[in-house]
Amino acid sequence: MGKFLKHILISESQIKQRVKQLGAQLSSDYKDKDLVIICVLKGAIVFLADLLRELSIPVELDFVKLSSYGNNAESSGVVQIIQNITSDIQHKDVLIVEDIVDTGTTLSSLKEFLLSQKPSSLKICTLLDKPARRVKSITIEYVGFEIPNCFVVGYGLDYNEKHRNLPYIAVSDTDS
C-alpha cells in the first residue's frame, strides 16, 4: 500500500453495501419529487457516480466547486464559489452530495447560498461525517459513515490532489 497510507478504514465492499442502502433510501424519500442533486467537486464525484446508479428515480444533476483559503488538509473558514451551478433550483427538491463533513464550514456556507435561491427543500447527503471536528453546527440528513478524527483519503478524497482513485477509504499518515 506504500509508505503514505496507514490502513484501510472502510473497505470497498463496505462502501458498496452502504451506497446501495443510501440509494434505496433516497429513491423512496424522493419518490414523486423534483430532485436535483448538486455534487460538490471534486471529492464527491466517485461517491456520486456510484450513488446515482443506485437511484431508481429521475434526477437532475448539477455541480458546484468551492474553495476555502488555506492549506489542503485544513479548512480556513472563508468559502468561495469557484464554479457555480447552472440549473434553476427554485421550487426544486435539492440534495447536496458531499464527500466529507469536517468542520461544517463548507456546507453551512453552501447551504446558505443555495437557500437564497428558494428551493422547495434542501438536504445533505455525505459519504463521511467527522463530528468530532465540527465548528459550524449543521443538519445532515444522510450519512454514509461516521468516522473518528483522522485524515482520510480514497474514493474521491485527496491529500494534495492524490489518492482520489483508491477504491477504499484509508487513514493517511498526515494524521500522525
Ligand code: IMP
Ligand atoms: P469542512 O468545511 O471543514 O467541513 O471541510 C470540508 C472539506 O475539507 C471536504 O469537502 C474535504 O475537501 C476536506 N476534508 C476534510 N477532512 C478531510 C479528510 O479527512 N480527507 C480529505 N479531505 C478532507
Ligand code: MG
Ligand atoms: Mg470536498
